[in-house]
Amino acid sequence: MTRPTCSTCLRPQATCICRWIAPTAAQVEVLILQHPLEVHNAKGSARLLHLSLPGSVMVTGEAFDPDELAALLYAGGRSPVLLYPGADHPAEVCAPSNLRLVVLDGTWRKSRKMLHLNPLLQTLPRLALEGMPESHYRIRKAHAPNQLSSMEATVYALMRLEGSEAPLAPLLAAFDGFVDQQASYASRGLVPRT
DSSP states (O other): OOOOBOTTTOSBGGGOOGGGOOOOOOSSEEEEEEOGGGTTOTTOOHHHHHHHSTTOEEEEOSSOOHHHHHHHHHGGGOEEEEESSSSBOOGGGSOGGGEEEEEEESOHHHHHHHHHHOHHHHTSOEEOOOSOOOOOOTTSOOSSTTOOOHHHHHHHHHHHHHTOSGGGHHHHHHHHHHHHHHHHHHHTTOOOOO
């Protein structure tokens, strides 16, 4: 028997996260490359991020066709910047409206594999986040204190690239609500499925 599913967030209606969608305009466009194993992860934040950022693009895959990936990265003449640890690139010298932030959504192991399988991603300038606030992502285990969810990392990166926090703050509040909802299932011994 199939459970009724929300057509927007694609989760079962009983665990719908649509009330946490916080439409927020960003100058920097966001491209989310989601690992296939993250699509049905109930604790994943990428879908909420995508639904909250009008104009964002979310594509699922592990190894992408190089031509299709190039089209996604450089669409509209924007300059892509990969949100990933490594040599930080001073992307701030480019106007935010000319940037595309590329986010790899998956565990660290999965994101490393995606980076390895897609040489074009390896050539992109990187934006590494350092000195970020502690994660509020208490529903997933972090292997290091500075590890953030895809949504938190993206919001902090956008704040840095756009030079402003206030317009993007609603995204962090939405994330906190999402985490509280997921934590409430765990506290009651329920495991949300997607």
